[in-house]
Amino acid sequence: MKYCSHCGQEVLYSVPEGDNRPRYWCNHCGTIHYQNPKIVVGAIPVWEGRILLCKRSIEPRKGYWTLPAGFMENGETLQEGAARETWEEGCATVEVGDIYTIFNLPHINQVYVFFLGNMANGDYGVGEESSDAGMFTEDEIPWDQLAFPTIGRTLKFYFQDLKTGDFPVRTQDIPPLKRKPALDENI
Amino acid sequence: MKYCSHCGQEVLYSVPEGDNRPRYWCNHCGTIHYQNPKIVVGAIPVWEGRILLCKRSIEPRKGYWTLPAGFMENGETLQEGAARETWEEGCATVEVGDIYTIFNLPHINQVYVFFLGNMANGDYGVGEESSDAGMFTEDEIPWDQLAFPTIGRTLKFYFQDLKTGDFPVRTQDIPPLKRKPALDENI
Ligand SMILES: [Zn+2]
Ligand SMILES: [Zn+2]
16 A cells, blocks of 8 residues: 555555554545455355365466355345355355354455355356366365365365264464465465 | 555546456556455453443444454454454453354444453453443343444343353344434444
8 A cells, every 4th residue: 555545645654643553544634544354255055965166267276176255245244245256156056054164364364254055956157267166075075176275174174064963163263374375376 | 435545546436347346446557446344353251240341432332332342453363353352442351262243234344253251350441442341240231321233232142142051153134223323433
């Protein structure tokens, strides 16, 4: 951030009066430009024991498999966001169920939230941000080709909890990656 | 948003190419300025059967009582945010426990998250954004003087679940207020 989105003048980066941490702020119009974590919301779309995964056609992690998930948009609920992403990425209609996994990724200012979900039917397709899509059993999931740590952890929790039928909400912190991230990968 | 925070030129508000909803974006430098929901995170700080509430000294809802809660900051986890807000607003150290209530407020682009919490000891005080603070039993809580719907709902769930000792995660949507909001009230 270089310029004030309110008045167009250059911003400062320092601790505003009465605050306790540095912010971008404007000493022309007084606007403080707060920056806060973003929510990535997704679903575990299930149909007849298989889970819908999509192959990413865009960076970050192009070519890797993911559960449908993306940035929550203004004006929607978490559940609406999970259903929208499932539609956009996998062309599938999902009845969003209980909240299931919640991950803190403080190093990239993100919180991931996944919901359990039942697909309305077996229909799915390849959405705009996908190059492929498919329905997978536990054995069929491309475990070494998953896009993000949040995806693998959510899927592992799911199949673990499937044995008991009890799906408690699980919260975890995800540390920075050890592998070198791709050039534009933000995770 | 009027100006591009990256290059200082005036922004447009329209659907960018390849997108499906209007955004602020800059046709000088190409930056799309995404706007996403913010997380408000808080705790239910408990000590010896009483709950810590703080009286707000700032708008919105100045003079009304709240659980410690505020906007999650970049670089922290949900749990760290809940502990920070408890310290800042109520000068109390809380051991943050399980995630408990999650509220969608799509009309103001917010998601509220409250955690169960045990205070480390009985110490508390009046933080910078508070004009008073106190420890309340269910009967002592100023139910008609609570700042936000999320506070009352969380407290009611808490005392309801306290009877069984089981605190399932609860997710709810909160509709727009029917009362006229205060001038600068964003809830
Ligand atoms: Zn300005
Ligand atoms: Zn620009």
